[in-house]
Amino acid sequence: MQIRPATEDDTYPILDIVAPTLAAGDTYAVRSDLDDAAVLAYWLGPTHEVFVAECDGNILGTYYLMANQQGGGDHVANCGYMTAHNARGKGIARAMCEHSLERARERGFRSMQFNHVVSTNTGAIALWRKLGFEIVGTLPDAFRHPEHGYVDSYVMFRSL
Template sequence: MQIRPAAEADIPQILAIVAPTLAAGQTYAIATDLDDAGVLAYWLGPTHEVFVAEENGVILGTYYLMANQQGGGAHVANCGYMTASTAQGKGVARAMCRHSLTRAAERGFRAMQFNHVVSINTRAVALWQSLGFDIVGTLPKAFNHPVHGYVDSYVMFKTL
């Protein structure tokens, strides 16, 4: 598997991963009814440096890297990660997170923060913890999950 910057030719495969994940409404605090242009505007936004994890011409996952805040908080990175449904459980998210940590350090970020990790997304929480992220805050009932209703979200943080 190779992780590289996203290219224009990757857009259809990125859309095929990101659109259904956002529409499911289970992991990202964003509208679930975005059209393709809205999905791409979100994922490929001007502040996002976007990467893909690719194997044999097939994109297995994608992530973006950005500053979590501006001004005095611009030294802390933020990322969003998505793995194709056919590639889940195969180490793609772990590889993308490791890559993002290296890339963030290269860009001069001093830490990484995830603002809204849905508490019942236990695979993601465990993965981020295994990579050194700590839960530094709990946002009580901050996420309205389409199946489980209002659930907690975590703020997770790692110094680089």
């Protein structure tokens, strides 16, 4: 597997991963009814440095890296990760997170923060913890889950 910067040729494979994930409405605090243009505008936004995880010519995952805040908070990185449904459980998210931590260091970030990790996303929470992130805050009932109703979200953080 290779993780590399996304190119224009990756637009539709990225859309094939991001659109159904957002439409499911169970992991990202983003509207679930976005059309393709809005999905791409969100994921490929001007502040995002976007990468893809590719194996044998197939895009298996994508992530973006950005500053979590501006001004006095621009030394803290933020990322979003998505893995293709048929590639889950194969270490893609771990590889992308490890890559993003290194890339964040290269860009001069001092830490990384995830602002809204949905408490029902237990696989992601376990992985982030294994990779050194801690839950530093709980946002009670901050996410309206399509199956579980209002659930907590976590702020997760680690130094680089």
